[in-house]
Each structure stands twice: as C-alpha cells, then as structure tokens.
Amino acid sequence: MPVTIYDIAEGARVSIATVSRVFNGHARVSDSTRDRVLRVAESLGYEPHASAQSLARRQTGLISAVVPMMTSAFFMEVLRGVQDRLDASHHDLLVYAARTVATVEGQLARAVQRGRSDGVLLVSTPLSDQRAATLAASGRPVVLVDSYHPDFDSVFIDNRRGGTVAVEHLVGRGHRRIGLLMPSEESAPARQRRDGYLDALAAAGLDADDGLMVTTDWDHEHHGYTRFAGYRAMQALLARFEGRPDARPTAVFAAADVMALGALRAAGEAGLRAPRDLDVVGFDDIESSTYAGLTTLRQPMAEMGRLAAEKLVRRLETPGAPAQHTVFAPTLVARQTTGSPVLELA
Amino acid sequence: MPVTIYDIAEGARVSIATVSRVFNGHARVSDSTRDRVLRVAESLGYEPHASAQSLARRQTGLISAVVPMMTSAFFMEVLRGVQDRLDASHHDLLVYAARTVATVEGQLARAVQRGRSDGVLLVSTPLSDQRAATLAASGRPVVLVDSYHPDFDSVFIDNRRGGTVAVEHLVGRGHRRIGLLMPSEESAPARQRRDGYLDALAAAGLDADDGLMVTTDWDHEHHGYTRFAGYRAMQALLARFEGRPDARPTAVFAAADVMALGALRAAGEAGLRAPRDLDVVGFDDIESSTYAGLTTLRQPMAEMGRLAAEKLVRRLETPGAPAQHTVFAPTLVARQTTGSPVLELA
DNA sequence: AACGAGGATGAAAGCGCTTACAGGCCGAGC
DNA sequence: GCTCGGCCTGTAAGCGCTTTCATCCTCGTT
Numbered sequence: 001m002p003v004t005i006y007d008i009a010e011g012a013r014v015s016i017a018t019v020s021r022v023f024n025g026h027a028r029v030s031d032s033t034r035d036r037v038l039r040v041a042e043s044l045g046y047e048p049h050a051s052a053q054s055l056a057r058r059q060t061g062l063i064s065a066v067v068p069m070m071t072s073a074f075f076m077e078v079l080r081g082v083q084d085r086l087d088a089s090h091h092d093l094l095v096y097a098a099r100t101v102a103t104v105e106g107q108l109a110r111a112v113q114r115g116r117s118d119g120v121l122l123v124s125t126p127l128s129d130q131r132a133a134t135l136a137a138s139g140r141p142v143v144l145v146d147s148y149h150p151d152f153d154s155v156f157i158d159n160r161r162g163g164t165v166a167v168e169h170l171v172g173r174g175h176r177r178i179g180l181l182m183p184s185e186e187s188a189p190a191r192q193r194r195d196g197y198l199d200a201l202a203a204a205g206l207d208a209d210d211g212l213m214v215t216t217d218w219d220h221e222h223h224g225y226t227r228f229a230g231y232r233a234m235q236a237l238l239a240r241f242e243g244r245p246d247a248r249p250t251a252v253f254a255a256a257d258v259m260a261l262g263a264l265r266a267a268g269e270a271g272l273r274a275p276r277d278l279d280v281v282g283f284d285d286i287e288s289s290t291y292a293g294l295t296t297l298r299q300p301m302a303e304m305g306r307l308a309a310e311k312l313v314r315r316l317e318t319p320g321a322p323a324q325h326t327v328f329a330p331t332l333v334a335r336q337t338t339g340s341p342v343l344e345l346a
Numbered sequence: 347m348p349v350t351i352y353d354i355a356e357g358a359r360v361s362i363a364t365v366s367r368v369f370n371g372h373a374r375v376s377d378s379t380r381d382r383v384l385r386v387a388e389s390l391g392y393e394p395h396a397s398a399q400s401l402a403r404r405q406t407g408l409i410s411a412v413v414p415m416m417t418s419a420f421f422m423e424v425l426r427g428v429q430d431r432l433d434a435s436h437h438d439l440l441v442y443a444a445r446t447v448a449t450v451e452g453q454l455a456r457a458v459q460r461g462r463s464d465g466v467l468l469v470s471t472p473l474s475d476q477r478a479a480t481l482a483a484s485g486r487p488v489v490l491v492d493s494y495h496p497d498f499d500s501v502f503i504d505n506r507r508g509g510t511v512a513v514e515h516l517v518g519r520g521h522r523r524i525g526l527l528m529p530s531e532e533s534a535p536a537r538q539r540r541d542g543y544l545d546a547l548a549a550a551g552l553d554a555d556d557g558l559m560v561t562t563d564w565d566h567e568h569h570g571y572t573r574f575a576g577y578r579a580m581q582a583l584l585a586r587f588e589g590r591p592d593a594r595p596t597a598v599f600a601a602a603d604v605m606a607l608g609a610l611r612a613a614g615e616a617g618l619r620a621p622r623d624l625d626v627v628g629f630d631d632i633e634s635s636t637y638a639g640l641t642t643l644r645q646p647m648a649e650m651g652r653l654a655a656e657k658l659v660r661r662l663e664t665p666g667a668p669a670q671h672t673v674f675a676p677t678l679v680a681r682q683t684t685g686s687p688v689l690e691l692a
Numbered sequence: 693a694a695c696g697a698g699g700a701t702g703a704a705a706g707c708g709c710t711t712a713c714a715g716g717c718c719g720a721g722c
Numbered sequence: 723g724c725t726c727g728g729c730c731t732g733t734a735a736g737c738g739c740t741t742t743c744a745t746c747c748t749c750g751t752t
Contacts, residue, residue, distance in 0.1 A: 005709065047460050051400035093440065369739095400707095
C-alpha cells in the first residue's frame with residue numbers, strides 16, 4: 001500500500017540505490033534516469049519514510065526543546081524564536097514540556113534518547129554536575145537557555161544587572177523602602193536578581209532589610225513562578241506591616257512578572273493601587289504585563305530562542321567546538337505601575 | 347560506542363530476540379534470563395534507539411500538532427491540554443507552528459509524512475475537500491480542533507451561540523447600536539460568530555446595520571487575528587461616525603480577544619474608555635483579557651486540547667471508527683469592559 | 693517409560709532507506 | 723586497436739530493532 005523506493009525502482013527500471021540518489025541530490029545521475037525516476041515517484045505519490053531515513057542516516061532532523069511547564073508565557077516566547085530559526089534549516093521541533101520542575105528530569109531523559117532527536121535545547125533548567133556529565137558523555141549536542149554551565153553552549157540574560165536596574169529605577173523615583181518578592185530559593189535566576197537588588201540598595205546607601213524580602217512558600221512545584229505565589233507573597237509582606245503602615249515598603253520588586261501580577265492583585269485587595277500607593281516592578285515582560293501596565297525588565301525571549309536554535313544547528317554541523325556563551329542585557333520598560341502614563345500596543 | 351541490543355545479547359549470552367523480548371514485556375522470558383539481561387543492560391547503560399524502534403514497529407510514538415502561528419495564546423493553551431493528555435500515554439509532541447495561515451499547508455505536509463508521527467492534530471485550520479481527501483487516503487489519523495469536517499474527528503466550540511450570548515449580554519445592558527469587529531472573512535469561526543451576532547440582533551428586534559460592522563483589512567496573513575488588526579478595525583469604525591457621535595455604536599463585539607484588545611487601545615486614543623463611553627466584548631478569553639478587564643466568551647482551550655488528544659490516541663488504538671464530533675459551549679465572562687467591577691486572579 | 697504439551701529461546705527475515713564498493717560502458721589518448 | 727579515466731548504475735551490506743516460526747527442553751501424564 002505505502003509506496004517505497006522499491007516500487008519506484010521497479011517502475012523506473014533502475015535500482016533502489018539510484019532512486020535514493022535522485023532524492024538525495026548528491027551523486028551523479030544522468031538527466032534521463034533522474035527524470036524517469038521523478039516522474040514515476042510523482043505518479044505513485046512517493047514520500048520518503050522518515051523513520052527509515054533517520055535510521056539509515058543516523059540523524060532524525062528533529063530538535064527537542066525541554067521546558068518546565070507549557071503554561072508559561074516566557075517559554076512560549078522562547079519556543080517561538082526557536083521555531084523561527086528551525087524552520088529555516090528544515091528541522092522539526094519536539095516539545096517536552098514538563099508539568100512541574102520536578103518532572104523536567106524525566107522529560108530530558110526522553111528528549112536525549114538515542115535516535116529521538118539530533119540535539120536538545122534545555123530551557124530554564126540548571127544542570128547538576130552529574131547530569132552534565134551524563135549529557136556530555138552521551139555526546140548529544142545541547143544548548144542551555146536561561147541557565148548556565150561552563151561545558152555547554154548557552155544563552156541567558158544578565159539577571160543580576162536586571163535586578164540592579166529595577167531597583168535603581170525605584171530609587172530614582174524616591175523610594176527608600178523597597179520590598180522584594182522572590183520565587184523559590186532554588187531558582188538561580190531569581191537569586192541573581194536578588195543579588196542585583198542588593199547591589200543597587202548598597203550603591204544607593206540603603207540597608208538591606210530582611211523584613212522587606214519575602215520568598216514565597218507556594219507553588220513550589222513551579223519554583224514559585226506563578227501568579228498565586230506572587231499573590232501570597234505580597235499578602236505576607238503586607239501582613240508584616242499591619243498596624244504600622246508608615247513602615248510599609250513604598251515599592252516592590254518582584255523577581256518575575258507573573259509574581260508581580262499576583263502581587264498587584266493582593267495589593268489591590270488591600271486597597272493599595274499602583275502607582276498611587278505603591279510602585280511595582282517585575283521581570284521578564286510577558287505579554288500580560290503590557291495590559292497590566294506593569295513596569296518590568298524585558299528579556300528578548302524570542303531572540304534568545306532564535307539564537308539558541310542557531311547555536312544548536314551550528315553545533316550539529318561542527319561538533320566538538322568549545323562552548324560559547326551569550327549574555328543579553330535586560331532593558332527597563334517603564335509603565336503605569338511606576339507612574340508612567342504610557343500605553344502601548346505590542 | 348553506542349550500545350545496542352547486540353552488545354547486551356553478547357554480554358548476557360542470549361540472542362537479540364530475547365533481549366528485545368525483555369524490553370518489550372510481552373512474551374515470556376524466564377526470570378533468570380530476564381534478570382541477567384536487565385543487569386547487563388543496566389551496566390552498559392543501554393537505551394533503545396528510537397528511530398530503529400519506529401521503523402521496526404511501524405509507529406513512532408509521536409503525535410504532531412499543526413497550528414497557525416506559535417504567537418497565539420489560544421494555540422498555546424490548546425497545546426498545553428494536548429501535552430497533558432499525551433504525557434499520560436507516553437507519546438511525544440511534535441509541534442508544527444506556521445508563521446502565517448498560508449504556510450500551514452506546508453507544515454501539515456511535513457506533519458503527515460510517512461514515519462514522522464502516528465497521528466496529527468490540526469488546529470484552527472479548515473480542511474478543503476481536496477486536502478481532506480488526501481488525508482483520508484493517507485490513512486493517517488487526524489483530529490480537528492476548532493474546525494469541522496464530517497469525515498474527521500473534531501472538537502470545537504459553538505461559535506454562533508457565543509456570538510449570540512455576547513450580543514444578548516450587550517442588549518441586556520441597554521445597547522441598541524452594537525458594532526461588530528471581524529477578522530478575515532476567510533475565518534469560519536469568525537463568520538459563525540457574526541451569524542450569532544446577527545441572530546441576537548434579530549431576536550432583540552434590532553436591525554442589522556452594515557455601517558456598524560467592519561472586517562479588518564490588516565494582517566491578512568493571520569486572518570486578522572491580531573491586536574493591530576483590531577486596532578485598525580476600531581479606528582475604521584470610529585471614523586465612520588466622525589462628526590456625529592450620537593450615531594456611534596455604544597458597544598462593540600469583537601470576534602476575537604486579540605482584536606478586542608487592540609480595539610480598546612484605539613478607543614482609548616480616541617478618548618473613549620470602556621465601559622464609561624463604550625462597552626466591549628471579545629471572544630476566547632486568553633490570558634491577557636483578564637488583565638485588560640475584557641468581557642469575553644470563554645473557550646475551554648486546554649480542555650479542548652486534552653479531549654482532542656484523547657480522541658486521537660483512541661483512534662490510534664481503534665482505527666476505522668466513525669468520526670465523532672464534540673462541541674463545547676462558550677461561557678460568558680463578564681468583566682470591566684461591560685461594567686463588571688470584578689477582579690480575578692486566574 | 694514413552695509421549696505430548698507448553699514454555700523458553702534462537703534463527704532469520706524484515707522495516708525502508710543510505711552508501712561504500714564494484715562494475716560496466718564509452719570516449720579520449722597514444 | 724588498446725588502454726585508461728570518468729561517469730553511471732547496480733550489488734549488497736548495513737542502520738538497530740521487532741517478530742514470526744521453528745527448535746529444544748522440561749515436565750506432567752498415562
């Protein structure tokens with residue numbers, strides 16, 4: 001029923017090798033045979049069998065992308081960039097989206113299975129040294145996005161710098177008591193953003209105050225990168241100052257937009273509106289932030305995805321090249337939550 | 347270097363057939379040999395070769411999802427549902443995201459290639475009879491999401507009903523002049539939503555007025571499903587009533603949330619705020635709508651994805667079953683743009 | 693003690709394609 | 723006229739795994 005190269009070979013009175021040659025370009029085939037083969041293939045509706053080609057060629061034409069949770073706008077943007085680049089080089093995209101950070105390991109394992117894909121993009125997932133060793137040993141090309149390991153190509157953002165810029169912006173608006181909303185302590189980017197926050201405080205001659213920082217206890221399975229976690233974190237922060245509103249932070253830096261969005265909600269319920277009663281700055285610049293009027297630090301997500309795919313494709317062609325790292329600088333996008341009246345149309 | 351079943355066979359002093367049996371469960375193998383094989387495999391770090399398995403088993407364990415543009419929040423939600431379901435049955439997801447509606451054909455062609463995947467989910471893409479015939483002939487299982495064709499399983503929403511509910515809501519709020527913002531005429535769901543709009547007008551004893559309806563001229567490559575298209579459509583609508591504000595529509599139904607969001611922007615620039623000067627209702631309930639306070643008709647996107655994947659998986663097991671169609675009812679979510687003060691935390 | 697039933701295992705034939713390697717053929721060079 | 727060098731094309735050996743079919747044992751029966 002399905003037509004194979006044998007059928008074509010028979011129809012065109014040539015060997016299967018010749019048919020294969022015709023379809024693979026390389027190798028010289030006389031014009032007459034080529035035409036004949038093509039004609040027969042056309043009339044039979046031939047289409048090569050992907051699995052068979054993968055097996056024989058020892059490459060699949062597939063790239064897998066491993067991301068923690070499909071839910072996140074951040075990952076979607078990254079994947080969009082990846083797609084863009086992959087389309088250009090005739091690679092198809094296999095998406096391994098975990099439900100929680102804990103299940104990423106499992107997805108990664110599937111993604112790197114022999115014969116599954118030619119390379120993998122690992123997004124927002126720190127690589128333990130042990131896992132790194134396993135990966136390196138497997139020899140499969142890997143590019144890290146939004147995380148870093150010396151042995152693998154990577155594309156990430158200067159989180160620390162971003163934290164600093166966020167706080168500088170707030171300090172510039174006159175704030176002295178600036179709160180910090182952190183997702184899980186386990187998130188390296190979040191820790192770096194906090195470091196940036198601390199840097200800026202120090203530079204401004206302000207004391208770091210533990211009473212102004214809260215790390216969420218919620219949604220640990222997503223490392224706290226959820227609206228609800230932000231909502232709860234903000235509630236917790238506000239609760240600390242019940243009865244003494246004068247000591248309350250006048251601004252808050254949330255280490256992720258989703259958290260900031262939840263925080264805005266919590267603040268709203270407590271009767272606090274940004275920027276009237278409180279300034280808020282997030283991090284990422286996901287699409288919803290535009291509508292929420294959230295000031296934030298923009299990560300060029302799609303661009304990062306595109307570059308990561310680019311690096312991966314290059315590495316497929318040139319294995320063994322030393323690892324290269326690219327770091328992007330986040331840019332401040334001032335919106336209503338820090339007093340900017342700007343409306344945009346993304 | 348890579349370890350194959352031959353290596354294990356040799357190490358465990360059995361034939362490759364036995365090794366294969368051990369890994370595939372079925373077929374009886376004595377406990378002692380099984381242990382031996384497993385032990386050797388373990389120590390050698392064996393992992394089956396996906397392409398080889400695909401070729402021999404004549405199935406890939408992959409499902410492809412074809413969607414027009416990765417950009418859209420709608421598709422991402424659908425995919426999330428798909429992922430959820432697929433994880434459960436050990437299938438991996440191949441994503442074919444087109445850049446524009448015009449390139450969907452090409453992506454579909456790749457998705458259905460022999461040996462590429464076991465089945466395909468085609469999202470928001472109407473099937474021409476010719477394409478339908480080709481697909482049917484290929485015998486590859488297909489499930490349609492957000493579109494309909496009698497010959498294939500499908501999951502979609504009652505767009506017409508949604509349009510009606512939207513307008514009923516507006517009529518209920520006292521509106522008599524209700525505008526309509528349409529993406530491309532080529533979008534079947536959009537046309538159905540318009541039909542619903544017309545139904546409701548008629549039921550309310552209101553005349554349908556072409557002067558109140560505008561179909562966007564922009565972003566045709568995305569069938570008008572963009573913020574910018576909504577922005578322009580709204581501008582065009584408002585322009586028609588320049589100089590005679592009393593004749594202006596007091597409410598607008600945009601056939602897609604993205605359009606509604608752009609429309610809100612255009613209205614804002616014209617000094618019109620919802621719901622003060624104008625009510626707005628969208629369709630879809632994408633995430634940003636929550637933040638924009640947009641009243642809309644919610645589609646259970648993830649649920650639709652999940653069900654579609656479910657149908658596809660079932661069909662893999664039971665080919666030849668007659669096509670089944672499932673239609674969901676959209677639900678009205680009243681928010682600020684039609685006067686509801688509700689704040690939510692998704 | 694002979695026989696049959698089953699269970700465990702191996703041999704081998706694919707799955708559909710790629711790719712050395714080896715001819716075969718033909719014109720050019722001497 | 724003969725040889726040599728190229729160009730085409732065919733032969734055949736995989737790629738790594740699954741799966742029938744046949745074979746060989748081991749017991750339980752009678």
